[in-house]
Amino acid sequence: MTETLLRTTSITKRFGAVTALSDVSLDVAEGEVHALCGENGAGKSTLMKVLSGVYPAGSFEGSIELDGREVRFRSLAESEDAGVVIIHQELALIPHLSIAENIFLGGELRSHGLIDWRATNERAAELMARVGLHENPTTPVRELGIGQQQLVEIAKALSKRVRVLILDEPTAALGQADSDRLLGLIEQLRGQGITCIVISHKLREVLRIADRITVIRDGSVIETMERDDPETDEGRIIRAMVGRDLDSLFPPRDPLIGEELLRVENWTVHHPADPSRVVVDDVSFSVHAGEIVGFAGLMGSGRTELAMSIFGRAYGSRISGALVKKGVPIQARSVEEAIGHGIAYATEDRKELGLNLIGDIQTNTSAVALSRLSHGGLLNLIRERKIADAYRYKMNVKAPNVLVPVGTLSGGNQQKVVLARWMFANPDVLILDEPTRGIDVGAKYEIYGFINELAAQGKAIIVISSELPEVLGLSDRIYTLAGGRLTGEVAREDATQEQLMRFMTAGL
Template sequence: MSGEYILEIEDLTKEFPGVRALDKVNLKVKKGEIHSLCGENGAGKSTLMSVISGVYPKGSYDGKVFFKGKETNYHNVKDSEKEGLAIIHQELALSPYLSIYENIFLGHMKTRFGIIHWDQYIRESKKYLTRVGLNENPATVVSKLGIGKQQLVEIARALSKQVELLILDEPTSSLNDDESAKLLDLMLEFKAQGITSVMISHKLNEVLRVADTVTVLRDGKSISSFDVKADKLTEDMIIRDMVGRDLTHRFPERKSSPGETILEVKDWTVYHPEYHTIKVVDNVSFYLRKGEILAFCGPMGAGRTELMMSVYGKSYGSRSEGEVYIKGNRVNLHSAKEAISAGLGYVSEDRKSLGLILIQDIKTNISHSSLDKISRFGVVNSQQEIEEAEKYRRELRIKTPSINQLTRNLSGGNQQKVVVSRTLLADPDIFIVDEPTRGIDVGAKSEIYDILNDLVKAGKSVIMISSELPEALGMADRIYVMNEGKIKGMLMHEEATQEKIMRMALVG
């Protein structure tokens, strides 16, 4: 094995029942570089990282993994951590009820005569918090922090284990632009300190900003590796290898001709679920037309999700005030069930907690919201349930050997397609989609965009919450800009730019 490389993988193959997730993958990561791994959902990226870090132990896969020149024989994650390898998953693995410093040293605290010297760990934690740029009291309970700060706690924990190779799985998928930029700068600082990073990401602009080398996986195979500078790598070159074809239009073209107003919200105010005097949404008014894609943009914490969840059967907040009209009739929706009956469909940004039942199969997840359509006298028509699930599996190209596969076994993009399938089966007139392409690859994004355009073509209406400004600009007929719970302004498709949206959000 070459001393130039900290990690080498030879002909790695990993199979699950009915699926070959990795097929003779080869990968080399140089010491002290930032190496990015790109690929569509289901390409095998997360599986590969789980093999490397010992989540899947030696003996459960074929092929060889070498770390620091020595073949690994990990039985669990603790084995890899002892050797200086740490992985930070997309879903953070912190204990929300423990403090920052307890989370940093959880699992590797030393005792003397059975006693933990807490003061020592509080002092030591400050050293790691300074390195990651987190200016918080180490005694702060982790659940009180935002996602961006929690991510930094995870990285501080990795540093406390004397990490030499840091693996980050979609590290910026839940962060806003500022938080993402800070995290990327931190990775560059680590590189200067000699720490090697492997970053899995769908955000190709971020990949090209920090990566030295990019490896592309497709259908479980390693397709190509690029030296970013020497090969003058572009986003289009990465996309071509990821999807096996050129994506000439990132956002599909469509002719827009919105009709009459189908939804109108007037003077809508929503109060915090716990602190009942705090307004999370403050006197918001907007309208949606038939056959229109309407986007809501704004920084994290602007109140977009809270607004839409409260309109969708008061699914958020201690109370709400204002008026909602659907097709000209005033409605007062008290539950998600009433919202579905009124013709609303909702695809949550948090697909794992709010969108899916992960321990159930794909078929059951798809049919959940439409049991009245596929049942008679309270008995579900099993054959019809299978036919509907198979139809959406085909149409949305859900990568799975069977609709009886547990949903937790799917990749993020395919889980997202299951959530969309369930909403489609319920056949609402108004689709509310919250961050519909978060954490999914460009190929799957393109398919989601096609679905949204088809809905509009069929006379449905779409409200899209998006933190990706190019997505909003590429898809929406109109854009409402929110911040601090208020609507700061509205832009038509023809006049909207990223600069105008940001200025409107911050200045008004």
């Protein structure tokens, strides 16, 4: 039997009166991939921060053992020296520095007191080859895609002689192809004897790569299961995560589709920095009242660029084509003008672009519709508080009140605040870009319910998602994009993952 490499015993972590972890005991075997699953706010990331020294010894109760000996990490540097390295969901890279500089940042290779750039680039190239990153080591990180940046982080971990690699939602921001490559790399690392702990909400990926799966709920370990156990499947993991059965991953819905609300005709968008490059090429589509229309495509297909350009030309240059709302041509030359025409866009990047993380729930909820709360230029703070609190209750946002900073909420609760904002703004057309990225299955179910509710109110909903099961489970019609061009339109009842993938790769 494989020996235990890392063990936690009775870990309890409190933040004031809130207990984030309660008596958590976990063992991780040498050379295994151990998945950690649970709803947002369950305590997964908190436990990993305890393991990696982000929360130092003395700030929690319980013990950590590595190789059978107790360790007391007082900092991230101490855990890394011991071979325990964490890669957070928000990557810790400096975009203006090169790949090699990022890999050895803080551990520069020196000769006679000076950085040895030749040795740095040569060693970086070796590490990059090991993770399958085929770029020049001097390339600035800002020129890499998010999947390639993940590989830089792993190469950086390998430079520190990693023994336990902790990956927090490593594929959350990746398309299918990049996700497959990263999962393949994790399997390779296991073959090289490196132990991996993977936090993920993507249960299909968990069942593909994990040797064992531990579920945490409300700060406590619920169950550890063997991947090869015949009873281990998505249903078992979900039951452990949410404490109940989900009869379906998607709430039931009887669509009532009405008149055409928005039609986009011959929409073409050029790259903002390189106007000679076409990013969206002559795309035409429509969406009706009460309808949920899905958009599927690989990374770089133009889905987000299409959505942002429609939303007040928030992306692109030399934009041409027509927008027709309820049969009448409209102009949406700015975000304000788009909102004025009842068009809303919830970005895929809620942390950077979708929310004011230092602002509270109240101000984030009312931000795009302050005119509805103002009179004579004065904001009615009492009404703003009541509205925000009503949405907090309606959408089950886990916070004691609406004055809590949004940045302290879990990903699922942050996404609920994004949806509350647009529900309050009351748009006719709502574009949702990756609405459940990085969100657990329980919170997904709730968000799907809110989307269905908006459609039932007669809103036209556009959903962009990298997860084909989500597109198939939500949509009444599905469009596919590849290389900036529309390659297919399929009714929900006729669509399959295989068919959508053929359309998504057409001409590539």
